[in-house]
Amino acid sequence: MTVADRAATAFGETFGADPDFVAQAPGRVNLIGEHTDYNDGFVFPAAIDRWIAIACRARDDSRVVLHATAFDETREFDAADDLSKDANWLDYPKGVVDQFRKGGHAVPGFDGVMVGDVPVGAGLSSSAAVEVATATVVLELTGISMSGPDVALLGQRAENQFVGVNCGIMDQFVSANATEGHALFLDCRDLSFEHVPVSAGDARIVILNSGVTRGLTDSGYNERRSACEKGAALIAEASGETVEALRDVSPELLAAHRNALPPDIHRRCRHVVTEIDRTREAVADLRAGDVAAFGALMNASHDSLRDDYEVSGPELDALVTIARGVDGVYGARLTGAGFGGCAVALARADAVDELVRAVAADYPSQSGLEAEAYVCRAVAGAGRVG
Numbered sequence: 001m002t003v004a005d006r007a008a009t010a011f012g013e014t015f016g017a018d019p020d021f022v023a024q025a026p027g028r029v030n031l032i033g034e035h036t037d038y039n040d041g042f043v044f045p046a047a048i049d050r051w052i053a054i055a056c057r058a059r060d061d062s063r064v065v066l067h068a069t070a071f072d073e074t075r076e077f078d079a080a081d082d083l084s085k086d087a088n089w090l091d092y093p094k095g096v097v098d099q100f101r102k103g104g105h106a107v108p109g110f111d112g113v114m115v116g117d118v119p120v121g122a123g124l125s126s127s128a129a130v131e132v133a134t135a136t137v138v139l140e141l142t143g144i145s146m147s148g149p150d151v152a153l154l155g156q157r158a159e160n161q162f163v164g165v166n167c168g169i170m171d172q173f174v175s176a177n178a179t180e181g182h183a184l185f186l187d188c189r190d191l192s193f194e195h196v197p198v199s200a201g202d203a204r205i206v207i208l209n210s211g212v213t214r215g216l217t218d219s220g221y222n223e224r225r226s227a228c229e230k231g232a233a234l235i236a237e238a239s240g241e242t243v244e245a246l247r248d249v250s251p252e253l254l255a256a257h258r259n260a261l262p263p264d265i266h267r268r269c270r271h272v273v274t275e276i277d278r279t280r281e282a283v284a285d286l287r288a289g290d291v292a293a294f295g296a297l298m299n300a301s302h303d304s305l306r307d308d309y310e311v312s313g314p315e316l317d318a319l320v321t322i323a324r325g326v327d328g329v330y331g332a333r334l335t336g337a338g339f340g341g342c343a344v345a346l347a348r349a350d351a352v353d354e355l356v357r358a359v360a361a362d363y364p365s366q367s368g369l370e371a372e373a374y375v376c377r378a379v380a381g382a383g384r385v386g
């Protein structure tokens, strides 16, 4: 049964009626361009065939009553009230409703049941999927029309301002704007984007979940963001150039002002400026059909995240090393914020079984954990499904 069908069924069980419709939004995997979105750089994520679906029925009052099967819990709030955070899963949908209200839109009440198969805390953007799915529900209920990029921005604001996580735009953007069979090459400075085919040929995207849930992510993530801002400010001061973000810094400019930066800030900046270049180059390689070159850049991306940005860890490093040892794997790297979560490998179709076998055989003894492997499809972004 699809996730959307499960949501519709669970709606019947919870509310004793059929839903009016189901909306869904996918999780994502980032193929390359990590920790570049909040530096005005480029990213190249794909939406994956794992979704958050919300089955929904309009109410004639302003209450929002939501059941989440993952928590076996029903929670509610009044969409006409001033909303505040509760520190539980409801904050994500509530934050989205709050943003519609801040944009001057009245949000009507609804009953909803939320079902998902995006693993939580695994770095595959289950939160962004909840935000974008909720925004899709509100748009359906109200008939408001909003562009995909604006939906993404609204979801990001909900996460930044309501939930209090200082994420960039990548996750919400791809969840709202992806097309099937393509990854999305996004310029995070002006939000221009292109869909680039990833399902052509024999390459498969394999996600390897390390089983380490992201615990310290938020503090580590925010520290990295401030290091980048500080680096950009120091380079601007030392060079006299206009540097609004690390996007404006070339590897040469960074090298020329190395001495103006504390060593750890220099390493963080070096990751970002080289990753921005790698992402542009990798997309050009893929367009030219050179999957091997794309894979080599994925490997370089991981090494930079491990050594310069320091957001990997022994488990992710072990997964990446095992994957790279398999014949037919083009490249492997951590994906998402890091500090646990998932690695992504690009593998020849006929190498996938061996990759899954190698991970099952070697990862537990190296990490004390089991890794799950998902061979995923690049799917379309959010929408109404029934």
Ligand code: GLA
Binding pocket: 033, 034, 035, 036, 037, 038, 167, 168, 169, 170, 171, 336, 337, 338
């Ligand atoms: C998380 C954030 C994104 C992005 C990545 C790192 O997924 O939500 O905005 O910064 O980390 O690339």
